[in-house]
Amino acid sequence: MRGRPEAGWGKTAVMAMAEKFDSLEEHLEKFVENIRQLGIIVSDFQPSSQAGLNQKLNFMVTGLQDIDKCRQQLHDISVPLEVFEYIDQGRNPQLYTKECLERALAKNEQVKGKIDTMKKFKSLLIQELTKVFPEDMAKYKAIRGEDPPP
């Protein structure tokens, strides 16, 4: 791990995480399918279906056991609570990711604008002060040790 470059280590970690998610996804899909079949059996039950029903019920328990085992591998994963709001409203959770990225970009642009404006103001202020108070501004620059204004 020490000898590998950062990009390679990142890819390996991502692949390992993807495998854990795939495993959980597979178990969940099997569980949901089992429940769906259980519902079908129950909706029009026949005496001959009792054995199958019992099997499905036990598979439900083992399915929950498998899902519980997956939980240990994913204990470090955090899910933002806001995503649950989207899911509870029947909305695609990818919309949350999209809105997060858009908000981050908008805020980034806003802060960049502020920083750039403040930098321009600073340089203009130093420039004008240098015209009015050249000696004092020279002392100021010597104290600060900053770059001279453009």
Add this chain to the structure above:
Amino acid sequence: SRQGGAVGRPRAGHAGKMENFSALFGGAEPPPAAAAALGFGPAKAPGAGAAPPPAAAAAPPPGEDAARKAAAGPFYLLRELPGTTELTGSTNLITHYNLEHAYNKFCGKKVKEKLSNFLPDLPGMIDLPGSHDNSSLRSLIEKPPICGSSFTPLTGTMLTGFRLHAGPLPEQCRLMHIQPPKKKNKHKHKQSRTQDPVPPETPSDSDHKKKKKKKEEDPERKRKKKEKKKKKNRHSPEHPGVGSSQASSSSSLR
């Protein structure tokens, strides 16, 4: 300026009033001409137009203050700049954290609104709000169900509690929201499924279901047609065999 005007231009008849005015606000001091012209108070430091220091709410310790003043020279309000960081808001954070791919994926293309577009294989009416059928994730977090620490398989005695009566469920209890999972060409194997009950159509699945129904009904239709044809053939007088036996039976009844 009023005060300066009052001092600079004493008027006859107003002397008594000005005295009262002076008494109210204390002795009028002649302000320096430059400061008065600018509207500032008396300047303490000569030369540079340094304003009198305002009263600081939190005064720094005297030792630090003196050291700072000595280093700052005439700029006694000069403070140390905050530490500089490489990462600020002026950096494109999406590029910095290698999120361009994610940004293009989520913001470049149109993301579908419904939850069923994200989970197409999940059965049930998942596009409805969770509050309708008390299946919200929020309620699960706020009021987690009380359960044991481990999952134990059901024994034979326990399974006797799941012996059901034969026959269809009453309409009230029917799981009408079950939808057959949408088939997609994936590498995952498909499990064998029994025949599904006819669910109600939804706007998103109507086309897909219609196609499925047509496919399912076509062989059934063919069988039914064949059966009907056979029945017709049996009952028609043209065909011998069964038809004749029926004719004979009918004649015997008479």
